[in-house]
Amino acid sequence: MKGQEWYQATDVAQEYDDKRFSRGGRLIDRREKEAVLDAIGPVDGKDVLEIACGTGRFTAMLAERGADVVGLDISAEMLAEARQKAKASGVGDAVEFLRGDAGRLPFEDDEFDAVIAMRFFHLADTPAAYLDELQRVSRDQVMFDTFKRYSTRSIYNWALPMGSRLYSRSEVESLIDGAGLELVEDSHDFVLPYGFYRKIPDSIASTLRSIDTTLGVGPGGDAIASVSYWSASVE
Template identity: 70%
Template sequence: MKGQEWYQADDVAQEYDEKRFSKGGRLIDRREKEAVLDALGPVEDKKVLEIACGTGRFTAMLAERGADIVGLDISGPMLQQGRQRAQSAGVADSLEYMRGDAGRLPFPDDHFDVVFAMRFFHLADTPEEFLAEMCRVSNDQIFFDTFNRYSTRSLYNWALPMGSRLYSGEEVDALLDATGLELVSAEHDWIFPYGLYREIPNRVASTLRWLDDGIRTLPFGDRLASVSYWNARL
């Protein structure tokens, strides 16, 4: 998996949220949480697994809504940040964090109602294997996002420290077919790249987001989207 050592560094974990979700990055955080909540629906008493949970942005949010949730990540420092978040949110007793490999999930077949992963598949060197493992431990729903091949991200992806695996719609369709998943819904978003939003004040980013939304309403808008959210079922 791309960036495995980088994500496990203490300083990366400590600065991760601040670098990505401050300034205009707040809009990204809000939209990603909205996408997860829209796809998963009511989660009270559902057994949920988050793959690559990182600092626990989604894990804690779903625990607050009554989910029986496990957050799994390969990075100990990231998980420590997640535990601190859960403690601050008052849900430390309502969730579990585990260190583990997404390619070899330590759970039996059909163990969870929902398995989801955000900001993971752009790092996956063998995405079909990871998705198959997610399917193995789910008895119903799979949700994940991808960075898209024909988007603004492709213009600067080469310059990123680790780069990203970019996906076309056809590649995602092939992944779903290979793992026996049926696509329920898909949303395509963010014409302008994440990196731009993170570098500008939230007030300015809100204006940029307004322009972004306008472009996406055009007939070709979805084709320019840099991110897609995929909601599928077994």
């Protein structure tokens, strides 16, 4: 898995949310949470596993909506931030956080109603093996995102600390089929890559987002998007 050491650095964990989801990055955070909720629907009473939960953005959100959530991450530093976030949100006792490897999940087959993995597969060195594990522990649904090949994401990909794996649609469909999953729904967004939003104030970011959304809903919008959200069911 790319970036394990980088993500486990204490300063990275402590500054992760501020650098990515403040300023214009709030628009990214909002859209990603919307994508998760749209994909898995009402979560009250569901058993949900979040892979690579990081600082717990989605874990806390799902617990607030009544889900029984387990968040797993390789980084003890990220998990420490996630526990603080869950406690501050009033769901500290409703979420279990575990340190572990997504390639060898410490769970029984079919243990969860849904498994989500956001900001994960762009770092995966063996995506098929990881998706097999997600499918194994889910009895109903798997939801994840990818960064898109032949998009604006590739323009600045070289500048990232560990780069990103980019996927074509056919590659993702092949991975889903190979894992014994059935694609239920997919959506695509952000013609402008994430990096544009993280560096600018809210007011400018909102204007850019309006332009971005207009381009995205037009003819060929999906083809020029840089991010894809995938929802699949267990066959």
